[in-house]
Amino acid sequence: MRRAFFDLSGDVMNWDSRVAWITASCQRGRRMIMFALYEFWAARRSEGAFQMAVIRTVLGDIAPGEIGVTLTHEHIRYAYQGCEFDHRNVWDLDEVAEEVGQAARIMVAEYGIGTIVDLTPPDIGRHPELLAAVSRRSGAHIIAATGFYAEGMGIGFYWRRKSVDYIAEMMVRDLTEGMVYDNRLTPYRAGIIKVATGGMGPGPTPLGPNGRRIGPCEDRVIRAAARAQRNTGCGLGTHTQPVDYKVTNPGIEMLDILEEEGADPSRVMMGHVFIFPEFAQLEALCERGAMLQVDHVGIPWMHDSVEELDEQLAVLICRLAERDYLGNIVFSYDRFFSHGRGPITAEEPDQENTRVPLGWLFDSFVPRLKKKGFGAAELEQVLVDNPRRVLSF
Numbered sequence: 458m459r460r461a462f463f464d465l466s467g468d469v470m471n472w473d474s475r476v477a478w479i480t481a482s483c484q485r486g487r488r489m490i491m492f493a494l495y496e497f498w499a500a501r502r503s504e505g506a507f508q509m510a511v512i513r514t515v516l517g518d519i520a521p522g523e524i525g526v527t528l529t530h531e532h533i534r535y536a537y538q539g540c541e542f543d544h545r546n547v548w549d550l551d552e553v554a555e556e557v558g559q560a561a562r563i564m565v566a567e568y569g570i571g572t573i574v575d576l577t578p579p580d581i582g583r584h585p586e587l588l589a590a591v592s593r594r595s596g597a598h599i600i601a602a603t604g605f606y607a608e609g610m611g612i613g614f615y616w617r618r619k620s621v622d623y624i625a626e627m628m629v630r631d632l633t634e635g636m637v638y639d640n641r642l643t644p645y646r647a648g649i650i651k652v653a654t655g656g657m658g659p660g661p662t663p664l665g666p667n668g669r670r671i672g673p674c675e676d677r678v679i680r681a682a683a684r685a686q687r688n689t690g691c692g693l694g695t696h697t698q699p700v701d702y703k704v705t706n707p708g709i710e711m712l713d714i715l716e717e718e719g720a721d722p723s724r725v726m727m728g729h730v731f732i733f734p735e736f737a738q739l740e741a742l743c744e745r746g747a748m749l750q751v752d753h754v755g756i757p758w759m760h761d762s763v764e765e766l767d768e769q770l771a772v773l774i775c776r777l778a779e780r781d782y783l784g785n786i787v788f789s790y791d792r793f794f795s796h797g798r799g800p801i802t803a804e805e806p807d808q809e810n811t812r813v814p815l816g817w818l819f820d821s822f823v824p825r826l827k828k829k830g831f832g833a834a835e836l837e838q839v840l841v842d843n844p845r846r847v848l849s850f
C-alpha cells in the first residue's frame with residue numbers, strides 16, 4: 458500500500474499540500490546543510506585555514522612569491538638602550554634614511570636583493586619610521602621585528618617586571634596592529650619575532666636558575682614569543698651566544714623552551730650557530746626541525762680573519778647539504794647599516810658589522826661556495842625558497 462502524506466490533523470494531504478510540504482522540507486534541509494557548512498568554514502577560518510599566507514613587511518603584506526633574494530638578519534639601525542640621550546649621538550632621521558636607503562638601493566639594483574629582515578628588536582633601537590623610509594627609498598621589502606634582545610644588553614627594566622602573557626600581547630599587537638615608537642602607535646607592523654640568549658663573553662654564559670644558560674628574563678621573553686608565534690603563525694629569528702656552543706647547545710636550550718610553550722620549531726631561524734659549532738650540534742638543530750642561519754659572512758666575529766670564518770661557514774654549509782639539510786639553511790650578514798652611538802673610542806671601537814661591503818655575499822662568498830660544488834639551484838633554495846617558507850604566515 459502506498460504511504461499517504463498526512464497533515465498534523467491526520468487527514469490525507471492533497472497533491473498541492475504534498476508539494477508544498479516537500480518544498481518546505483527541502484528548504485529546511487538546505488538551510489541546515491548551509492548552516493553546518495558555514496559553521497565548519499567559520500571554525501576552520503578561525504584556525505587560519507582558507508586565508509592566503511602573506512609576508513608582512515613594514516609597508517604592508519606581500520604575496521610570498523614576491524619575496525626574492527632575502528637577507529634574514531640585518532640591522533637598519535643598531536643602537537643600545539641609553540644612546541638616545543647621549544649628546545654625542547644626536548642624529549637626523551632624513552639624513553640616515555637617505556644614507557641607508559642608498560645602500561639598500563645598491564643591494565636591490567646591483568645584487569638583486571628583494572627583502573631585508575631587520576632583526577632589530579625595540580630594545581636595541583628598532584625605528585619603524587626609519588625602516589619604512591628606507592624601504593620606500595630603496596625598493597627593498599623590509600620586515601621588522603618585535604621581541605627583545607638578550608638581558609645582558611637589552612630588555613629594559615620596565616619589561617623585566619612583566620608577565621609572560623603581557624609580553625606576548627605586546628608581540629601580537631606589534632604583529633597585527635602596528636609597532637609603538639616613542640609612545641606613538643605607528644601604522645607599521647612587525648613581521649617576525651626576535652628572541653636572544655647569552656652574555657657578552659668572552660667566557661660562556663653562566664648557568665641560570667632554570668639550569669640553562671638562559672637568564673630569567675630571557676626565559677620569560679622566549680615563552681612569550683612562543684605564545685605569540687602560536688597565536689599568529691609568524692616566524693622567529695634568534696641570537697645565541699657563539700661561545701656557549703663550547704659548553705652546551707644554546708639553540709637546543711632555546712628550542713626546548715619554545716616547544717614547551719607550543720611553538721613550531723620549523724619556523725625558528727637560529728642565529729650565530731656557525732661561529733663556534735661542533736657539526737653534531739648543527740645536525741641536532743636540523744633534526745629538531747629548526748632553520749640554521751648563516752650570518753657574519755664577511756664579518757670575522759670572534760675569528761682572526763674574514764678568510765678564516767668565511768671558509769669555515771662554506772665548509773659547514775656544504776657538509777650540511779651533503780646530509781640533505783639544504784632546506785634548513787638561510788643566509789645573512791648581520792650588518793649594521795647605521796650604528797647609533799657616540800664617537801669611536803678604545804672602549805667603544807668601530808665594529809666590522811658596519812664595514813662589510815654590500816656585495817660581499819655575491820662577489821666573494823658565493824664564488825667560494827660554487828668552487829665547492831654549490832650550484833644555482835642550491836643558492837635559489839637558501840636565498841629565496843627557505844626564507845619564503847619561514848617568513849610566510
Ligand SMILES: [Zn+2]
Pocket residue numbers: 530531532576696791
Ligand atoms: Zn644581529
